[in-house]
Amino acid sequence: MPETREDAERLPELPPLGEGDETDSDGDFSDLLRSFEGDDGLDDSEAEELDAGVDLDDESTSLPEDSDSPLDIGEIVQASDDEDALVGDEVGPTGEAGNGLFDDIAGLELDADDAEGTVEPEDLIDEDLPVLMQEADEQEGALSDEADHLLGMDDEEPPRRAERSWLEVPVAPLSDCRVVRSAKGLVAAGGGSVAILGAEGEVNVRSDGFGAPVTTLLLDDAGTVLFATDRGKVFRLLGGTAAAEELVGFRDALPLDPEKPVSLSLGGPTPSTRPAALLRVSAGGGVLLESTDRGTTWRRVDLGGSVLAVSAGVPPMCIVEGSRGAHLFRSEASGAFRRLDEELAASDRTELASDHDVVVLLDPGSGVRVSADGGVGFRTVAGCSHATAVTAGRLGGRPSAFAALFDAASGHASLVWVDAASGDAYVVSELSPDPDLDNDLDEWTKVVSLAWDAAEETLWAAGAFGVRRWRRPPSA
Numbered sequence: 001m002p003e004t005r006e007d008a009e010r011l012p013e014l015p016p017l018g019e020g021d022e023t024d025s026d027g028d029f030s031d032l033l034r035s036f037e038g039d040d041g042l043d044d045s046e047a048e049e050l051d052a053g054v055d056l057d058d059e060s061t062s063l064p065e066d067s068d069s070p071l072d073i074g075e076i077v078q079a080s081d082d083e084d085a086l087v088g089d090e091v092g093p094t095g096e097a098g099n100g101l102f103d104d105i106a107g108l109e110l111d112a113d114d115a116e117g118t119v120e121p122e123d124l125i126d127e128d129l130p131v132l133m134q135e136a137d138e139q140e141g142a143l144s145d146e147a148d149h150l151l152g153m154d155d156e157e158p159p160r161r162a163e164r165s166w167l168e169v170p171v172a173p174l175s176d177c178r179v180v181r182s183a184k185g186l187v188a189a190g191g192g193s194v195a196i197l198g199a200e201g202e203v204n205v206r207s208d209g210f211g212a213p214v215t216t217l218l219l220d221d222a223g224t225v226l227f228a229t230d231r232g233k234v235f236r237l238l239g240g241t242a243a244a245e246e247l248v249g250f251r252d253a254l255p256l257d258p259e260k261p262v263s264l265s266l267g268g269p270t271p272s273t274r275p276a277a278l279l280r281v282s283a284g285g286g287v288l289l290e291s292t293d294r295g296t297t298w299r300r301v302d303l304g305g306s307v308l309a310v311s312a313g314v315p316p317m318c319i320v321e322g323s324r325g326a327h328l329f330r331s332e333a334s335g336a337f338r339r340l341d342e343e344l345a346a347s348d349r350t351e352l353a354s355d356h357d358v359v360v361l362l363d364p365g366s367g368v369r370v371s372a373d374g375g376v377g378f379r380t381v382a383g384c385s386h387a388t389a390v391t392a393g394r395l396g397g398r399p400s401a402f403a404a405l406f407d408a409a410s411g412h413a414s415l416v417w418v419d420a421a422s423g424d425a426y427v428v429s430e431l432s433p434d435p436d437l438d439n440d441l442d443e444w445t446k447v448v449s450l451a452w453d454a455a456e457e458t459l460w461a462a463g464a465f466g467v468r469r470w471r472r473p474p475s476a
Helices: 005-010 073-077 129-154 249-253
Strands: 167-169 177-183 186-191 193-197 203-208 214-219 225-229 234-237 245-247 264-267 277-281 287-291 299-301 306-310 317-322 325-331 337-339 351-355 358-363 367-371 379-381 387-395 398-407 412-419 425-431 447-453 458-463 466-471
Touching: 177 214, 177 466, 186 214, 186 225, 186 458, 186 466, 193 214, 193 225, 193 234, 214 264, 225 264, 249 287, 264 306, 277 306, 287 306, 306 351, 317 351, 358 387, 358 398, 367 387, 367 398, 387 412, 398 447, 412 458, 425 458, 425 466
Parallel strands: 177 447, 177 458, 351 387, 387 447
Antiparallel strands: 167 466, 177 186, 186 193, 193 203, 214 225, 225 234, 234 245, 264 277, 277 287, 287 299, 306 317, 317 325, 325 337, 351 358, 358 367, 367 379, 387 398, 398 412, 412 425, 447 458, 458 466
């Protein structure tokens, strides 16, 4: 980096090591020192008027009346807004943005004589060290990305508040929930158990005993629930019954190692005359299966790449990463999938929600993108970097999306409505920690799943708190 003008005037250019006059082996530099004996050119009288300092023992010592006040520590640590004052004070000798003091030293090189007999760096590297260095680099990169994200979120303006807050409607108490879905006036929630709730928020069916928490589910119009646990098991709960049946057909369609954990995500149903349920299996980078008999049998769907995500909704959509990047695939009435041409920035952490022409993408830690034209074009929703869950739907006929935001510092959650056509977002309700609740959960109010009931204009949320719901006021 170029040095500042002030540094250039203050520091002489340093010659490379190994050059210049050689000294004798005794290292005697006495002949280089100037002798001051008998020097008539030194006259102490010329400096008599100079102030040599302050006597600390003199209690009468004080600042002159016209002098500035003593330095305040706040002034020292405060950064200046003057651009000229910042020149050369960024990083220092790292080479990113130096202050000029080390610019010349960075170019110093050892002579061959000086380097002779030294140990090469690769001689010190143990055979296991490259692996350790790679792991350290990956961890450092992840921490750096997280730090950059947190710094960016601190400067983010939250969405505006709606003119009228939505009304929270009572619902039957449930324990820790991981997922919630809505279809034709019915709602299903899963966690330690699976519950089907009616329009008044009452529990009509409850089933448990799956050996692990339920993390994904699909509810059809007939009230049949397909759900999977975080241990890779799939179950079916027929409408009106509480006895869940384990389904193993998906393992016949895709041979899996029973010793290796597998993550499952349910999506659909497809809009074809014979609706199909979709199942994304994390094995193999992401494989898509479909079933037209409510999970009894499954077949593999080849979309030409790794399936990163699948959405619940009609029509369902998938994010597929192939040789030409990541693209959206839309389920058609014919039963096939159509690829959208626009390349998409996505990963296997991207969450996807869809409803007709509304498509919502959530990249944890980055934010929310929304489309009102079936995924052809997306808008970034401002103020939603804290989003933890999304869903899609229509509000009063208007294409809409919904997001839940979470502030880890305060434990406060916000429910947000997004106009999918414009990308404008509004906070419609909030969820705060219960001061009377005795628990150690720092994320008790964090919403992990959302569902929208367009018929009742009700937003459902699931989390450690169980299930909550909010309804739009008639005049909002």
